[in-house]
Amino acid sequence: MLSRTADHLFWMARYIERAENTARMLDVNLSTSLLPQSAEDAERGWRAMLGISELQAAFDERHPILNARDVLDFMVRDPGNPSSIYSCLQAARENARAVRGSLTTEVWETHNDTWLELQKQLSSRALERDPQQLFEWVKFRSHLSRGVTIGTMLKDEAFYFIRLGTFLERADNTARLIDVKFHGMTPVADQFNGNNGHNAVHYLDFYYWAAILRSVSAFEVYRKVYRDVITPPRVAELLILRDDMPRSLLNCIAEVCINLENVKNSRSGEAERRAGLLRAELKYGRIDDILHLGLHAYLTSFLERVNDLAGRVSQDFLVPLTAS
Amino acid sequence: MGVAFDEMRAADATVRPHYRGFEAWRAAQSADAMQFKRAEADLVFRRVGITFAVYGEKDEDSAGTERLIPFDVIPRIIPAAEWAQLEAGLRQRVKALNLFVHDVYHDQNMIRAGRIPPDQVFKNAQYRPEMHGVDVPGGIYAHIAGIDIVRAGAGEYYVLEDNLRVPSGVSYMLENRKMMMRLFPELFARNRVAPIAHYPDLLLENLRSVAPQGVADPVVALLTPGMYNSAYFEHAFLAQQMGIELVEGQDLFVQDNAVFMRTTRGPKRVDVIYRRVDDDFLDPLAFRPDSSLGVPGLLGVYRAGRVTLANAIGTGIADDKSIYPYVPDMIDFYLGEKPLLANVPTYKCRNTGELEHVLAHLPELVVKEVHNAGGYGMLVGPAATKAEIEQFRAKIKSDPANFVAQPTLALSTCPTYVESGIAPRHIDLRPYVLSGKDIATVPGGLTRVALREGSLVVNSSQGGGTKDTWVLER
Numbered sequence: 001m002l003s004r005t006a007d008h009l010f011w012m013a014r015y016i017e018r019a020e021n022t023a024r025m026l027d028v029n030l031s032t033s034l035l036p037q038s039a040e041d042a043e044r045g046w047r048a049m050l051g052i053s054e055l056q057a058a059f060d061e062r063h064p065i066l067n068a069r070d071v072l073d074f075m076v077r078d079p080g081n082p083s084s085i086y087s088c089l090q091a092a093r094e095n096a097r098a099v100r101g102s103l104t105t106e107v108w109e110t111h112n113d114t115w116l117e118l119q120k121q122l123s124s125r126a127l128e129r130d131p132q133q134l135f136e137w138v139k140f141r142s143h144l145s146r147g148v149t150i151g152t153m154l155k156d157e158a159f160y161f162i163r164l165g166t167f168l169e170r171a172d173n174t175a176r177l178i179d180v181k182f183h184g185m186t187p188v189a190d191q192f193n194g195n196n197g198h199n200a201v202h203y204l205d206f207y208y209w210a211a212i213l214r215s216v217s218a219f220e221v222y223r224k225v226y227r228d229v230i231t232p233p234r235v236a237e238l239l240i241l242r243d244d245m246p247r248s249l250l251n252c253i254a255e256v257c258i259n260l261e262n263v264k265n266s267r268s269g270e271a272e273r274r275a276g277l278l279r280a281e282l283k284y285g286r287i288d289d290i291l292h293l294g295l296h297a298y299l300t301s302f303l304e305r306v307n308d309l310a311g312r313v314s315q316d317f318l319v320p321l322t323a324s
Numbered sequence: 325m326g327v328a329f330d331e332m333r334a335a336d337a338t339v340r341p342h343y344r345g346f347e348a349w350r351a352a353q354s355a356d357a358m359q360f361k362r363a364e365a366d367l368v369f370r371r372v373g374i375t376f377a378v379y380g381e382k383d384e385d386s387a388g389t390e391r392l393i394p395f396d397v398i399p400r401i402i403p404a405a406e407w408a409q410l411e412a413g414l415r416q417r418v419k420a421l422n423l424f425v426h427d428v429y430h431d432q433n434m435i436r437a438g439r440i441p442p443d444q445v446f447k448n449a450q451y452r453p454e455m456h457g458v459d460v461p462g463g464i465y466a467h468i469a470g471i472d473i474v475r476a477g478a479g480e481y482y483v484l485e486d487n488l489r490v491p492s493g494v495s496y497m498l499e500n501r502k503m504m505m506r507l508f509p510e511l512f513a514r515n516r517v518a519p520i521a522h523y524p525d526l527l528l529e530n531l532r533s534v535a536p537q538g539v540a541d542p543v544v545a546l547l548t549p550g551m552y553n554s555a556y557f558e559h560a561f562l563a564q565q566m567g568i569e570l571v572e573g574q575d576l577f578v579q580d581n582a583v584f585m586r587t588t589r590g591p592k593r594v595d596v597i598y599r600r601v602d603d604d605f606l607d608p609l610a611f612r613p614d615s616s617l618g619v620p621g622l623l624g625v626y627r628a629g630r631v632t633l634a635n636a637i638g639t640g641i642a643d644d645k646s647i648y649p650y651v652p653d654m655i656d657f658y659l660g661e662k663p664l665l666a667n668v669p670t671y672k673c674r675n676t677g678e679l680e681h682v683l684a685h686l687p688e689l690v691v692k693e694v695h696n697a698g699g700y701g702m703l704v705g706p707a708a709t710k711a712e713i714e715q716f717r718a719k720i721k722s723d724p725a726n727f728v729a730q731p732t733l734a735l736s737t738c739p740t741y742v743e744s745g746i747a748p749r750h751i752d753l754r755p756y757v758l759s760g761k762d763i764a765t766v767p768g769g770l771t772r773v774a775l776r777e778g779s780l781v782v783n784s785s786q787g788g789g790t791k792d793t794w795v796l797e798r
Contacts, residue, residue, distance in 0.1 A: 002575050003586045097373065098551045101564035105372070112373045157588060265589050317588045 013165030020142035028215035394789035413665030450640030578621030
């Protein structure tokens with residue numbers, strides 16, 4: 001298939017996935033901000049949200065003071081923020097439009113409809129009225145686009161590049177989400193960064209981790225898998241190392257490997273090797289070792305490797321990213 | 325300009341026979357139900373993304389504005405016998421036009437015979453000296469032609485314009501039918517409407533049939549200027565329907581005297597390019613050097629006969645408005661036949677006598693700039709203000725050869741939904757003619773309608789709408 005077509009498909013999938021995960025992060029932050037806490041802690045929470053998306057500077061440029069409303073506005077509807085839900089859904093739709101001939105009618109119409117409906121939602125003040133319902137809607141549009149893709153598209157290259165985009169983006173986003181605690185830097189939060197992780201859990205901490213679980217739709221999953229109280233090491237284990245957890249890092253990288261294998265060409269050997277190595281490390285890794293190294297350090301290195309993989313995919317198959 | 329011919333009703337207001345089935349059905353529908361269906365059509369067109377981009381208008385994100393082309397649910401109906409005559413005339417005309425282009429770039433017999441002035445051809449901006457002596461497969465230049473037809477007077481058909489470069493609109497013809505069948509399936513059960521959905525198959529067959537010699541299984545691609553082009557929807561639609569790659573200039577490159585696409589598995593050879601990019605932008609090495617839409621080196625490969633372009637380079641020489649008056653002569657000269665479809669009488673302002681007549685009758689005439697398309701750069705005398713007429717007079721005087729003029733035709737009308745209910749609006753018709761090994765058409769074409777009362781300008785860029793076009797089989 002055309003490299004440019006593959007490129008559009010890849011980015012279409014990445015953007016819709018990113019919109020979904022942004023909605024998830026905002027949702028979790030909105031929930032935790034309702035916990036009894038000081039104004040400083042609440043502000044820290046929103047800063048963390050901007051920090052993990054590397055958007056702190058861009059936000060500060062526009063808004064001299066930080067408040068929840070402005071962060072929501074910036075992350076949801078600001079067209080000047082390339083990572084806002086608005087920008088992501090627009091970019092997903094524009095990428096889909098560029099290759100609508102390679103998509104089934106249903107897939108194209110889903111993306112087009114999402115974009116049209118978002119504008120309607122925003123102009124009818126959905127964000128002001130009930131932000132959590134809006135986030136729910138974004139999540140379901142992303143579910144729908146994935147479901148329609150799986151349910152209607154031929155399992156050919158186009159499909160594999162879409163899946164590659166989905167899982168590379170999700171690996172990146174899940175890692176950032178787990179790391180939110182680090183960026184939050186509440187005194188109780190960094191207890192196992194470089195420390196042993198089995199200290200008693202502060203009750204507020206419980207809510208943080210529970211919210212993170214909820215944000216990746218893993219709260220019930222956690223109960224089912226561990227049948228026990230929520231502890232940070234187990235949450236980390238579930239979201240990093242479990243191969244049966246659909247948003248875990250291991251599962252994302254395993255899917256990246258499968259789809260890379262499906263599209264491989266004469267140039268892609270190194271990308272496959274690196275993806276395979278990462279999968280092996282996740283598959284045979286132990287959470288104690290990861291926590292011993294420090295969760296933040298581990299995730300930082302993971303993000304670098306995912307970024308490297310994405311760059312290689314562009315180089316080997318797509319329209320190479322030009323250095324800006 | 326007299327009273328316009330109405331497609332549905334005779335002068336005594338009785339419904340014409342071929343419209344009786346439809347009109348009886350429509351009269352039985354409640355106004356609410358029709359209103360609902362019309363709203364549904366709008367919604368579906370928007371959701372499906374059947375839009376066109378408007379040049380020069382930008383929204384706040386500085387992306388091009390996407391607009392719907394208004395769709396009217398009352399079809400334009402043509403009886404089978406009338407279509408048969410039209411079709412014969414179209415085949416004859418396109419055949420002659422292809423022979424003319426071939427002649428221009430080879431022996432120039434028609435010019436030698438004194439049937440067309442040489443400067444009309446050689447000084448024409450659409451003449452491409454690069455094409456001289458180049459043989460194209462089957463001698464076909466205009467593989468896809470869109471011939472604009474109007475009906476005037478007591479119902480006579482005239483050819484208003486030949487579009488032989490990159491005619492557009494066929495996707496609307498197909499989507500309009502799909503929409504009508506979706507909204508009103510019962511209508512198609514009751515009326516024998518000739519199907520048109522096989523057009524993409526015909527087009528693909530046609531494109532494959534003109535591949536360079538010796539290519540057994542040709543790879544066909546559609547070259548688009550990109551997603552901000554006004555007809556991008558159509559490019560994507562046709563590529564998808566034919567199952568061929570939709571490429572932009574950046575996706576193609578020339579190597580070893582062949583054209584390749586960049587794919588995820590390396591270069592892939594392309595044999596036939598259905599290009600929807602104008603001549604000027606095709607190859608920055610040969611034509612406009614600032615074009616980023618084309619493929620450097622494409623012309624060389626093309627001239628060597630190692631890739632086919634559809635339509636060929638240089639077809640504009642046959643559809644230019646200054647050449648149009650000579651088409652009946654072409655039919656006589658190359659085919660020895662009488663034209664089955666009439667031209668609109670046309671004054672060539674380059675001839676002093678005709679110029680004087682035009683200048684004396686501006687308020688009655690339609691004056692067109694010879695190289696413009698899309699309804700841009702024309703004067704509709706009866707609808708123009710005195711100031712506009714005087715402005716145009718000055719333009720004509722400063723460069724008479726650049727203008728032709730025609731009497732203002734009372735274009736036929738068709739009942740159309742407007743704000744105040746149903747009212748007659750002027751329409752035209754663009755049938756599509758495919759030339760390859762054979763000449764093929766699908767019954768009907770795209771009917772465009774001028775939605776403003778009294779307006780004769782049907783172009784979508786000027787606020788026109790479209791209708792489904794039925795050829796009624798008996």
